[in-house]
Amino acid sequence: MLLQEICVNMRRKFFKTxxxxxxxxxxxxxxFILWEDQNNQLVLEEIEEPSPERxxxxxxxxxxxVKIEWKSSCKANYSVENISGFSDLPPHIKDFxxxxxxxxxxxIIDAPSKCGGPSxxxxxxxxxxxxxxxxxxxxxxxxxxxxxxxxxYGTAKVRRIFISGISKANMEVKRxxxxxxxxxxxxxxxxxxxxxxxxxxxxxxxxxxxxxxxENCPGANFIFNGDDDVFVNTFNVIAFSQGLGEHGADKHxxxxxxxxxxGPIRESQSKYYVPVQxxxxxxxxxxxxxxxxxxxxxxxxxxxxxSKSIELFPIDDVYLGMxxxxxxxxxxxxxxxxxxxxxxxxxxxxxxDPCYYRELLMVHRFVPYEMIVMWNxxxxxKLDCGQKHAIYIGV
Numbered sequence: 001m002l003l004q005e006i007c008v009n010m011r012r013k014f015f016k017t018x019x020x021x022x023x024x025x026x027x028x029x030x031x032f033i034l035w036e037d038q039n040n041q042l043v044l045e046e047i048e049e050p051s052p053e054r055x056x057x058x059x060x061x062x063x064x065x066v067k068i069e070w071k072s073s074c075k076a077n078y079s080v081e082n083i084s085g086f087s088d089l090p091p092h093i094k095d096f097x098x099x100x101x102x103x104x105x106x107x108i109i110d111a112p113s114k115c116g117g118p119s120x121x122x123x124x125x126x127x128x129x130x131x132x133x134x135x136x137x138x139x140x141x142x143x144x145x146x147x148x149x150x151x152x153y154g155t156a157k158v159r160r161i162f163i164s165g166i167s168k169a170n171m172e173v174k175r176x177x178x179x180x181x182x183x184x185x186x187x188x189x190x191x192x193x194x195x196x197x198x199x200x201x202x203x204x205x206x207x208x209x210x211x212x213x214x215e216n217c218p219g220a221n222f223i224f225n226g227d228d229d230v231f232v233n234t235f236n237v238i239a240f241s242q243g244l245g246e247h248g249a250d251k252h253x254x255x256x257x258x259x260x261x262x263g264p265i266r267e268s269q270s271k272y273y274v275p276v277q278x279x280x281x282x283x284x285x286x287x288x289x290x291x292x293x294x295x296x297x298x299x300x301x302x303x304x305x306x307s308k309s310i311e312l313f314p315i316d317d318v319y320l321g322m323x324x325x326x327x328x329x330x331x332x333x334x335x336x337x338x339x340x341x342x343x344x345x346x347x348x349x350x351x352x353d354p355c356y357y358r359e360l361l362m363v364h365r366f367v368p369y370e371m372i373v374m375w376n377x378x379x380x381x382k383l384d385c386g387q388k389h390a391i392y393i394g395v
Contacts, residue, residue, distance in 0.1 A: 074102030083277050090268060093275060096200045096314050103207060103312065108177065109184045109192040114161055115217035125156035126238060127220040129213075131205055132162040132228040133197045134176035137183070139228040142368040144187060146375035147232040156238045159220075160189050162228070163205050165197030199271065202290070202316035210304040221249035223300055224362075226292035231366040231374055233357060236336065237294060240361060244296075253296035254324060256288030257340065258333035259317075272315060279313070287321025288331045289339035291364035302327040336361035354378050355385035 080086065080097045089097075115124045128148050132140055140162055148160045167176040177192075184190040193208050195201055206225075213223070222241045224232060241248065263283040264274035295303075306323040313319040324331055342351050342363055352370070354377035357363060366374070377383065 074099060074104070077101055085275070085277055089275060089277060090273070092198065092200055093273070093278065093314075097277065100312050102195075103204075105193045105195045105204070105208065107192070107208075107212075108166070108194050109180055109190045111161060111184070111188055111191060112216050114159055114188070115220055118216055118218065120219050122219050123157060124159050124217065124220040125222065126158045126234075126241065127213075127217060127223045128158065128160045128232070128234075129209055129223055129225045130160070130162050130228050131202065131226070132164055134164055134167045134180055134192075135172070136228050137179060138368050140183065142371045143228060144189070146371050147234045150189075153235065153238050156242065158234065158238070162190050163209050164190065164192045165195045165201060165205065166192070168196045168198050200314040203312050203314060203319045206316050206320060207307055207312070210300060210307060213300055214304050218297075218301075221297055222253070223295045223297070224292065225290075225295060226362065227290070227364065229364065229366055230292045230339075231357065231363045231371050232292070233361055233378060235378075236359070236361050240336070241294070249297040251296060252299050252302075252329050254288065254293065254299045254329065254331045255334040256293040256331065256337045257291075258286065258288055258331055259284075260286045274314060284318050285321040285325040286331055287317050287324070288333075288337075289364075290317030290320070291339035292337055292362040293317075293320070294334070294337070294361070299324075299329065302329060334361065338362065339364040341365050354380070354383060358383070358385065 076098045077100070078098060080100075083097070086094065086097070112118075115127065130140075130143065130148065144160070149158070150160055151158055164180060167173050180190050180192050184192075191209065191212060193204070195204055209225075213220070222237075224237060226232070244251070244253065261283075263281070264279060265272045266275065267273060268275075303320060303323040306326045307319075310319070310322055310326060313322060321331060336359065338360060339362075342356050342360070352374075354374055357374055358378045
């Protein structure tokens with residue numbers, strides 16, 4: 001009984017305090033599945049699975065926040081095994097080539113009303129579209145409480161969505177799907193499709209998200225598209241976007257940390273290895289690092305239109321660069337977007353000093369506790385930065 005009371009009290013305390021308590025004590029994310037019945041008994045919530053009869057009658061199950069569909073998956077194209085050198089390729093590249101033609105996957109969790117529905121022409125100023133793997137609950141929890149909070153800054157309404165696939169570990173799929181469903185029911189901020197959440201499938205996330213955006217959120221003015229381990233100064237992103245003028249959303253905008261004059265890495269041990277069986281080209285178009293990119297509504301629509309006729313490529317940010325190139329658009333560099341972190345040219349200064357981040361838009365590679373500390377620090381009215389921390393910010 002004592003252990004049960006402790007668990008119940010912990011659950012009550014969790015829902016009454018900041019999400020930061022969960023992170024501080026290291027409670028596993030799957031405790032979210034624990035629930036309390038009417039008799040104060042701590043039980044595991046059972047999420048009903050459809051019977052074959054129900055599937056025969058109806059292909060979908062709908063709730064206010066969750067939409068689940070069951071459809072047949074795309075069939076493998078084993079003819080690619082005849083490509084010269086295919087048998088010597090790493091398994092993940094073989095898998096990419098076999099399923100490269102697959103561009104449509106069933107949606108498991110949807111958020112069709114995130115922006116007010118497809119008929120809402122205005123309302124959302126900034127949509128934060130964050131790529132997140134199913135197991136990264138702690139990162140999502142902190143983002144919800146910090147830079148990703150769904151707030152209205154002056155007249156600028158901010159909305160948030162997390163983009164996910166399914167766990168690549170078969171033993172975790174059911175548990176992680178339950179976790180995401182619970183998050184969706186509580187926060188309404190999950191998009192999940194039925195494909196494995198792997199590095200080479202990040203392009204699928206981009207492709208499917210842009211399709212979803214066209215259908216469900218066409219009126220969003222600006223979209224920040226990034227990873228769940230970035231820190232975003234939402235105040236600065238809004239100020240920069242507003243500075244583009246009343247019609248800024250209807251003009252081309254695609255800014256981040258620009259990467260140019262590079263090509264495929266041919267070393268098989270690299271995470272970014274792209275063999276000639278995937279592309280024979282030795283150069284990539286100009287693109288921005290996928291850790292964080294700010295786009296206008298106009299540019300998002302252009303990317304979506306061009307992606308329909310461009311073969312999938314395993315590196316997602318390069319693929320977006322390909323779409324831009326075909327649309328006749330160019331990516332731009334912004335000094336406030338740091339996908340490789342902040343480099344301080346001195347051993348006596350702390351690179352984590354909030355004075356550096358007060359002037360930036362986005363910085364990559366933050367762990368959850370750092371997001372909490374930095375988000376509070378940049379809003380500290382007593383923070384005195386002085387001239388030594390001045391950073392020039394421009395496009």
